[in-house]
Amino acid sequence: MYDPTHSLQGQYTFDTAQNTLQFIYYTTQSGPDTLKAQISDLTSTSMNMEGVLKNDSLRLELVKINRAN
Amino acid sequence: MENTVARRASTLGFKILTSLAAFLLLACSATFLVPLLPQRFWPSINYGMLTTILGCVVLLAGTALAVLWEEKEKQDTHKARVWQAYLIGVIRYSLAFIISTYGFAKIFKIQFTTADFIKDMPLGEVNGFYLTWHYFGYSYTLAVIIALFQIGGSILLLFRRTTLLGTMVLLPVMVNILFINMFYSIAVGAFVVSILITLGLSYLLFLDFQKLKEVFWAATDRLPSLSLKHYWLKPFLQFFPIMAAFGLIYQFVLRDTSDKQLVGTWKVAKFIRNDSLLPQDAWLKGQHRNYKGLFFRTVWSCL
Numbered sequence: 499m500y501d502p503t504h505s506l507q508g509q510y511t512f513d514t515a516q517n518t519l520q521f522i523y524y525t526t527q528s529g530p531d532t533l534k535a536q537i538s539d540l541t542s543t544s545m546n547m548e549g550v551l552k553n554d555s556l557r558l559e560l561v562k563i564n565r566a567n
Numbered sequence: 568m569e570n571t572v573a574r575r576a577s578t579l580g581f582k583i584l585t586s587l588a589a590f591l592l593l594a595c596s597a598t599f600l601v602p603l604l605p606q607r608f609w610p611s612i613n614y615g616m617l618t619t620i621l622g623c624v625v626l627l628a629g630t631a632l633a634v635l636w637e638e639k640e641k642q643d644t645h646k647a648r649v650w651q652a653y654l655i656g657v658i659r660y661s662l663a664f665i666i667s668t669y670g671f672a673k674i675f676k677i678q679f680t681t682a683d684f685i686k687d688m689p690l691g692e693v694n695g696f697y698l699t700w701h702y703f704g705y706s707y708t709l710a711v712i713i714a715l716f717q718i719g720g721s722i723l724l725l726f727r728r729t730t731l732l733g734t735m736v737l738l739p740v741m742v743n744i745l746f747i748n749m750f751y752s753i754a755v756g757a758f759v760v761s762i763l764i765t766l767g768l769s770y771l772l773f774l775d776f777q778k779l780k781e782v783f784w785a786a787t788d789r790l791p792s793l794s795l796k797h798y799w800l801k802p803f804l805q806f807f808p809i810m811a812a813f814g815l816i817y818q819f820v821l822r823d824t825s826d827k828q829l830v831g832t833w834k835v836a837k838f839i840r841n842d843s844l845l846p847q848d849a850w851l852k853g854q855h856r857n858y859k860g861l862f863f864r865t866v867w868s869c870l
Binding site for chain 2: 510511512514519537540544545547554555556557558559560561562563565
């Protein structure tokens with residue numbers, strides 16, 4: 499279940515030519531910050547995302563959830 | 568108005584319609600009294616059978632009364648008009664009872680209360696009925712305002728002088744409720760009742776058709792008609808507000824370059840942080856530094 503208090507919310511831009519994602523979010527503790535990530539193997543059902551958030555390098559394998567509405 | 572009603576009263580079709588409407592709404596009012604029966608009777612009530620029997624009684628009694636009314640009119644026109652006044656009275660009073668019942672149910676919080684286990688469900692899994700119930704229950708003030716319209720409009724239906732005003736107050740409210748019942752899959756019984764109420768109010772509105780036509784169509788504001796230099800300018804200006812509104816919104820649609828590929832919900836199937844594979848439930852233990860999923864919505868997203 500989505501919990502807004504445990505999430506990072508912000509604006510993103512997705513460059514379809516370069517397959518790069520830039521996610522700018524804001525937290526009350528540290529102010530604005532940016533996640534820059536490379537998207538690969540993007541299909542309608544799955545994708546991989548690799549980037550750096552704060553001091554962590556992240557690699558995520560993501561599966562799309564189909565919702566009725 | 569008198570002429571209109573008298574002319575319509577002369578047709579058998581109008582008499583059948585009036586009699587059926589009166590009996591139907593009276594029967595509908597009677598079903599509202601079922602919960603007053605002792606609870607031990609409730610399981611034994613066959614609502615399908617009850618509806619069928621009531622439907623047959625309404626159909627037979629309504630048609631028989633209409634035929635009797637037609638015969639009576641041939642002998643005594645005045646008495647026939649009195650019959651008509653009684654039946655329209657039954658329609659008005661039944662509508663007032665049914666609609667104000669829903670109004671009081673809102674004030675006393677019998678309507679729009681949502682069970683806690685529904686509140687614990689994810690929003691995307693809640694059905695139309697509970698979405699509606701929770702949405703309207705969210706603001707008790709709004710529920711009371713709707714209730715006051717229903718009760719106030721019902722009071723107006725009780726007097727001949729204010730019946731048309733009451734109908735005009737209640738009809739928009741009821742059409743709204745009818746559409747909510749229809750498109751949000753509210754209980755079948757409530758849907759049928761909302762159809763009956765809307766038809767009953769439409770019938771009362773129809774009685775004053777000539778009066779309404781005079782007010783809404785024939786009457787003008789008595790100011791002089793404006794003539795512009797170019798003949799095409801006036802129709803253009805008349806439709807300009809609608810065209811401008813359409814243009815304003817449609818340009819957003821045309822200029823929309825937002826992402827369409829990522830939009831939606833993505834579940835984290837595998838999460839590697841600093842070259843370490845994290846377990847599936849890591850997000851539960853490490854708060855927001857371990858992510859359960861990503862949500863993209865046009866230019867907004869969250870991790």
